[in-house]
Amino acid sequence: MIKYSGQTRVLVAVDCIIFGFDGENYKLLLIQRGFAPEKKKWSLMGGFIQPDESLEQAASRILLELTGLKNVYMEQLHTFSDPKRDPVERTIAVTYFALIDIQKYEKQLSKDYHAEWFLLKEMPHLIFDHEQMVEMARNRLRYKAAMHPILFELLPDRFTIPQLQALYEGLYDTTLDKRNFSRKLLSTGLLVKQQEKDKENSKKGAFYYKLDKEKYTDDFQAFLNFIPKPDKLLS
Amino acid sequence: MIKYSGQTRVLVAVDCIIFGFDGENYKLLLIQRGFAPEKKKWSLMGGFIQPDESLEQAASRILLELTGLKNVYMEQLHTFSDPKRDPVERTIAVTYFALIDIQKYEKQLSKDYHAEWFLLKEMPHLIFDHEQMVEMARNRLRYKAAMHPILFELLPDRFTIPQLQALYEGLYDTTLDKRNFSRKLLSTGLLVKQQEKDKENSKKGAFYYKLDKEKYTDDFQAFLNFIPKPDKLLS
DNA sequence: ACAAAAGTGTTACACGTACACCCATGG
DNA sequence: CCATGGGTGTACGTGTAACACTTTTGT
Numbered sequence: 001m002i003k004y005s006g007q008t009r010v011l012v013a014v015d016c017i018i019f020g021f022d023g024e025n026y027k028l029l030l031i032q033r034g035f036a037p038e039k040k041k042w043s044l045m046g047g048f049i050q051p052d053e054s055l056e057q058a059a060s061r062i063l064l065e066l067t068g069l070k071n072v073y074m075e076q077l078h079t080f081s082d083p084k085r086d087p088v089e090r091t092i093a094v095t096y097f098a099l100i101d102i103q104k105y106e107k108q109l110s111k112d113y114h115a116e117w118f119l120l121k122e123m124p125h126l127i128f129d130h131e132q133m134v135e136m137a138r139n140r141l142r143y144k145a146a147m148h149p150i151l152f153e154l155l156p157d158r159f160t161i162p163q164l165q166a167l168y169e170g171l172y173d174t175t176l177d178k179r180n181f182s183r184k185l186l187s188t189g190l191l192v193k194q195q196e197k198d199k200e201n202s203k204k205g206a207f208y209y210k211l212d213k214e215k216y217t218d219d220f221q222a223f224l225n226f227i228p229k230p231d232k233l234l235s
Numbered sequence: 236m237i238k239y240s241g242q243t244r245v246l247v248a249v250d251c252i253i254f255g256f257d258g259e260n261y262k263l264l265l266i267q268r269g270f271a272p273e274k275k276k277w278s279l280m281g282g283f284i285q286p287d288e289s290l291e292q293a294a295s296r297i298l299l300e301l302t303g304l305k306n307v308y309m310e311q312l313h314t315f316s317d318p319k320r321d322p323v324e325r326t327i328a329v330t331y332f333a334l335i336d337i338q339k340y341e342k343q344l345s346k347d348y349h350a351e352w353f354l355l356k357e358m359p360h361l362i363f364d365h366e367q368m369v370e371m372a373r374n375r376l377r378y379k380a381a382m383h384p385i386l387f388e389l390l391p392d393r394f395t396i397p398q399l400q401a402l403y404e405g406l407y408d409t410t411l412d413k414r415n416f417s418r419k420l421l422s423t424g425l426l427v428k429q430q431e432k433d434k435e436n437s438k439k440g441a442f443y444y445k446l447d448k449e450k451y452t453d454d455f456q457a458f459l460n461f462i463p464k465p466d467k468l469l470s
Numbered sequence: 471a472c473a474a475a476a477g478t479g480t481t482a483c484a485c486g487t488a489c490a491c492c493c494a495t496g497g
Numbered sequence: 498c499c500a501t502g503g504g505t506g507t508a509c510g511t512g513t514a515a516c517a518c519t520t521t522t523g524t
Contacts, residue, residue, distance in 0.1 A: 081291070081329075204501080396477090415515085417477080436475080
């Protein structure tokens with residue numbers, strides 16, 4: 001077939017910003033880059049798009065390679081395109097951010113890639129423009145979580161309300177009133193109370209909840225406004 | 236310099252979704268595609284990224300070519316990547332949406348490109364996945380305008396409150412109470428009342444307002460919540 | 471004088487926020 | 498028995514929504 005003539009073709013990389021939560025802090029899954037340039041430096045997990053796959057497929061493939069996980073919450077973040085962002089050759093990078101349950105990833109795969117979880121607060125220096133990508137992902141997460149129930153994605157199927165509260169408090173670096181928080185949360189009708197309690201994190205134990213999957217997908221677009229004064233968030 | 240070997244390079248297109256407002260309805264600036272395939276079919280204005288420019292620069296260049304406008308509100312929307320989206324050759328498309336004052340574009344340039352303004356409601360069929368792009372842009376605009384003061388970008392420097400109200404009503408396909416609307420709007424402190432009135436659209440005439448540019452850029456991130464029940468908006 | 475759009479104020483309700491005590495359990 | 502974290506109810510204030518009439522002026 002005829003092609004578009006006289007136009008430049010460029011490499012397209014897909015980079016994944018992978019968030020986790022350890023119960024207290026947000027973490028980021030990073031790898032030691034396996035090839036030159038910047039070999040052995042810390043980097044986001046990424047790869048090049050293949051001829052027959054979409055960006056979404058590439059992102060899922062890359063996440064699967066590193067973590068063994070499928071059906072993960074992922075969202076296209078932004079496409080980075082500074083002509084000099086990769087010193088080797090013109091490359092544009094399409095970024096995806098992912099929220100995963102930190103318990104579930106396959107440790108063996110991560111070892112193969114020399115991957116490690118870093119506290120978001122104590123991130124090492126990253127190659128190229130990857131720090132900028134993380135910063136943007138963080139802002140997007142803050143922005144989105146203020147109105148959409150996405151932070152559940154960072155927790156196991158069963159979770160407690162105090163766990164959720166820790167998630168919100170960590171993201172916005174603030175403290176929330178637990179009475180108001182749980183009332184607001186329960187009023188959404190998204191949570192289904194379970195019989196058992198989580199006895200690991202307290203003596204009394206906290207009831208487990210599960211997501212009402214149906215309502216979750218239906219109400220996903222609902223504006224939740226969990227954060228009292230959502231000022232000064234970035235887009 | 237050494238290149239990344241064994242990887243596919245692809246074409247990168249930039250497509251612009253250009254919104255305008257004629258006082259009553261939202262419009263879209265479309266062009267008749269000038270080359271095969273799908274020559275003469277309606278399409279978004281676009282072009283290929285050049286070796287030495289970023290996507291943002293490409294988008295600005297493309298908008299300038301078509302409208303003669305600089306410093307226009309633009310925002311990266313999404314990158315489309317279905318391997319079959321362009322039948323000629325693998326091409327990924329990075330989309331930007333732009334809000335312009337429909338009075339200001341250069342008609343001569345637009346003629347050269349066989350461009351026309353279409354009512355958003357009466358859009359013709361577009362090539363490739365361009366209709367999907369428009370749909371996504373529309374949703375993004377709804378989503379964003381519910382909380383950020385961006386619709387001003389569609390109006391001239393001077394505008395009236397009823398004009399603004401028409402903008403919001405058109406976007407959400409609803410009607411708003413003018414008393415509540417103007418109170419909420421004025422309470423932001425973003426508007427500066429002018430002496431003159433617009434006598435074109437009513438007998439009594441409506442006062443012109445201008446944006447307080449400084450507050451506008453400062454408060455851009457403020458959540459305005461102009462829409463009473465912003466349910467069922469899409470991300 | 472009448473039609474058409476601009477402009478303005480009050481009230482009721484809902485939601486968000488602040489706040490303090492009891493409960494269950496493991497050590 | 499006591500320290501720790503979990504769970505619940507109320508009162509107040511702010512902000513949002515509903516609502517109707519007067520003003521201006523062109524025809």
